[in-house]
Amino acid sequence: MKTPSGSRLTRSSPAPLPENASHAPSSPARAALEAVLARTGLSIEPREESALLRRIGRALEPGARDVPDEVFRTALCAVRRKRWTSRLMDLTRREGRIWISREDMEQATATITDPVAPDPVLLGALETVMAARFRELGDTPQAALDAMQADVLDTGRVLSAAQTARLAEAIANAFDMRERDRFIGGARETEESRARREEALARTAQSRRENEEQRLRTWEASLVRFADVPRLLHCSHREALRWIAENRIPVARRIRQKDGQELWEFDPTELASLRHNLSEWRKGSAEGFERGEKRGRERRDTHELPPPPKVGKNVANSVIARVAALDRYAGHFRTARALERRITLVTGPTNSGKSHTALDALARAESGLALAPLRLLAHEFRESLAARGVEASLSTGEERIKVPGSRHLAATVEMCPFSNPVDVAVIDEAQMLFDPDRGAAWTAAIMGAPARHLYILGAPECIPMVRRIAELCGDPVDEISLLRKSPLRAASSSVRLHDLKAGDALIAFSRREVLDLRAALMERGRRVAVVYGALSPEVRRAEAQRFNDGQADILIATDAIGMGLNLSIRRVVFAALRKFDGRQTRDLTVQEVKQIGGRAGRYGKHEDGIVAVLADAGSPRFIRQHLEAAPVPPDELRPLVQPDADIVRAIAEEIGSDSLYGVLARIKRAVLRPDDPNYRLSDMEQPFAIASALEGVEGLDLSQRWTYAMCPVDDRDNGIRRLVGWAADHAIGVRVLPPGTGRLPPPERAGREELERAEKRHKRLVAWRWLSLRFPEIYPDREEAEDTTRRLNDWIESVLRQQSRTRTRKRGE
Incomplete structure (x- = not known):
């Protein structure tokens, strides 16, 4: 007889003993193993012996040298589950059943009680688990199919028509459908239709891109x-x-x-x-x-721009540049330029109280604007104003709260209103000017905020860039430099994981590392809270509150901790001194160490802040040198800029094209020379990728395409592909319904894979809600989307609160 992995089992002899076994008395566990193997006729492989001896040893009564057969069979099944899971992975992937997750397989193998279970038994257990999962996904077979397809898409894969039919068949069986053939055939037909549509969109997009590129090449060849x-x-x-x-x-x-x-x-x-x-x-x-x-x-x-010369379709790059006027970007913000603005630049390290004075001035003003880098911080600005007796409205990419009669607004930087003058505006985290992805938004906000008095808050590194922007705008600048309120020092030695204490924050640089460290600390009995970028602002705030309230001893976070959360941290411990920044793996910069490490020693809570490094992760000297280093002067003082909807429309009109891809291609080539003395063009990689994919969608005007190009999506989970599908539905007038939560098992049974799926569903909802504010007729049922978002956040928060799950599972194996 063969095991699922192909190794032969013999029922006649026990496992071989070490050579010296006959000269030494057997341990109780080994004696029990020999006895039960002889009695049951089962055999084990050498690699299984150590694990079995440990389990039998734990099961033995004091003084006993034997265990019941069922105890042994249960132990042997537990040892073989990992191999069985690998076997199921091999079998399902060969058949193309990619919707079955490893956790599904682990759940199936946990139900098997026959230690020599053959493939049919393994597959039968898996079918039972999958049937229960399908029924959890939705109340109807169609709802379950939709949720399953969305989950697969989140992993970056797409089911073929044949795979979809196979999945539909499994779902039909799970729901015991009477009209299963119609359901399966309909699923296959729908997938074939979707594939044909995507193929047609891709062909059209390719053709239009080639036409735009050919037109540009023809013009360039004529020069x-x-x-x-x-x-x-x-x-x-x-x-x-x-x-x-x-x-x-x-x-x-x-x-x-x-x-x-x-x-x-x-x-x-x-x-x-x-x-x-x-x-x-x-x-x-x-x-x-x-x-x-x-x-x-x-x-x-x-602030009037000279009219460009009209030279027909083959418009010179110099004309495009004049139309875009990005080399005179400050003049684009007419309302701000019409005001007599005064800038107060407030800089200082973390925990220096930069925002207090600015928020006091904002609260005293008759009208005002507070711009934050994150939705979470925009909410905190709004709450800070409310604490000062001022009710403010809120505007973020996915959320609007209008307070009747209020003349104050808290918003994310990208939502800055450029046409409504106010008395005072506050822009936080000005060092984000150097961020390659979002820096252009800070340039626009600082240049365009229509405020008579503008407070800019940031780390000392932003000083020369803000000075430069103020010079380009012709605005006077007052500078205030603040010192840290409590001392910050580097630890003299590294810290071991088991030496972490209550109030410590452990910093990693990926979601996987955060969750690995969480599992390791929970096994040691520590209560843990976590903060990382994939979590929603609501969950991040809840986790921070658990830590501040003492419900969690230790906080584990990525560098998302460096911005926006009020945390009572005694000591910051780096779990790594290198990070992948999206382009390369590199050492942490001086600014990063100061910004993140500066979260230690919150004023009024701790006398000082300590910054350390985890043992074997790097040298304490690295931390000390970076904390003591002077601010590193920036390599580049030209602020990043990018076009807005008005500029895109003007260029499209000039070149006589309704192609967003063509417009952005011309902008990338023509608008700013690489050596422009004042500005740098943002790379706009994602908007360009979305515009390229949208070329195949007929029926959307240029402004609508530009709106889709600005939508926050993550292409690592097929975000652009999903966005184009939504846009194609929009183009033909089909309403796009809000995404659902999908399968949400009880939090105590949720693993990493299910947590990651929920986080991706939340991102999907963020994009949908963002679009629903701009196209409410096409993206209806906003209240349903908000309810779904709250359920997801509550579920994720509940999963993260499960402090003992890992330890309990480990002990039970």
Whole structure:
């Protein structure tokens, strides 16, 4: 007979003993193992012996040298579960049943009581588990199928039509359907239709992208070098150089050479359109030039942009740049430029009280605006104003709370209202100006916040960048530098895991590391709270509260701890001194160590803050050197910028295209030179990827496409693919219903895989709610989505509160 893994079992002899066993008395556990093997006729593999001896030893009564057969069979089944799970993984993956998770398989093998169970027994146990799971997923077979498909999509995979039919068959069996054939056939047909639609969308998108790229290549191929300019304009070499210097002749494209020089190219169509100006240019006097300069100054003073020349579809990159005006980005914010703004820059390390003075001034003002980097912080700003007697409205990407009569608003930075003047505005965490993904939002907020008095709060590293932005805006700056309220020092030695104490925060740099450390500490009997980026703001706040209230001894967090949460931490312990930043794995920077480590020693709670490193994770010297280091001057002082909806529309109109992909491609090529002295163009990688995928969707206008391109999705779980599906439904007028919670098992039985699924469902709901605020007719039932979000948050919070689950399972095995 063979086991599921293929190894042969013999029922006639016990496991072989070590060579010296005959010369030494057997231990009680070994004696019991030999006896039960001889009695049952079962055999074991050498690799199973140690685990079995431990389990039998725990089961033996004092003085006993034998165990009942059933105790042995139960122990042997427990030892073989891992192998059985691997066997089920092999069998299901061969059949393409990718919707079955490892936790499903582990749950199935836990029910098996025959230690020599063959494949049919394993598969039967799995079918029973899956049937129960399907029934938990929804009240109807269709609801279960939809939830299962969504879960698979969250893993980055998509079921084929054949796999969908196989899944539908299993669900039909679980629900004991009468019309199972119709259900299975309908599921297959729906999946085939979806696949055809996606294929058509992809073909259309590819064709449109190629057309846009070909149009751009055709135009670029038509460009001429400087040597051809005099001939095409009918002017001299010297005149051409002078007129280029005077910006009368636009350079269509500048190509930087390896030696640092620039190769200039010009649009012959545009050159031809300028010929009628030559006589005026030649006879133009200094007075005429001065009049032109005066008109230019007047336009700048009134924040009016000069009208771009109209040169048809093949518009020069220089014209696109002038339309976008990103090289004059400050002038884009007309309301702010019309105000006499004053900036107060308040800088200091973590725990220096930067926000107190600014919030007091905001509360005293008749109207005001508080801009935060996170939805959680926007809520805290609103609560801080309420504590000062001021009721404020709230505006975040996915949430609106309107307080009638209120003239104060708390919002996330991306939601800054640029057209409503206020007396005072506060912008927090200004060091985010350097963030490659979100830095452009801080540039826009600081340049465009329509406030007469603007408070900017941040770490000392942001000072030169804020000064630069203020200079570009023409705003005066007052600077306030604050010191930390309580001392911060580096620990002299590293800390071992078992030496962590109540009030410590352990810092890791991935979700997996956080949960691994949580499991390790829970096995040691410690009460743990966790904070990481995939958790919703509500759950992060609840976990922080558990830690602050003493319901959890230790907080384990990613660098999400470094922003926004009020935490009573005595000591910060780094579990790693290197992190993956999305591009590379690197050492922590001075600013990161200070920002995260600075959370230790909250003023009024602890006399000082201590920053340490976990044993074997790095050197305490690294921490000390980084805490003592002076602020590192930034490598780049040009603020990041990116277009908004108005700029996108203007460029689309100029190039005569309704393709968002084409517009963004031109922006990336043309709007800002790499060596522009004032600004850098944000890479806009995700909006560009979404715009590219949306090219195949007919029926959405440019503004709607731009809105979808700004939607917060995570492409690691097929977020862009799902977004395009929603957009395609939108284009044909089909309502997109809110996502559900999917399967939520009892929190005490939830594992990591189920927790991760719930976190991904929450992200899906965030994107849906974001879109529902912008397209309420297409994304209805917002209240249902908010109820679903609350249920998910409550469930996730309950899972994280299960402090003893891991220890109990370990002891029971």
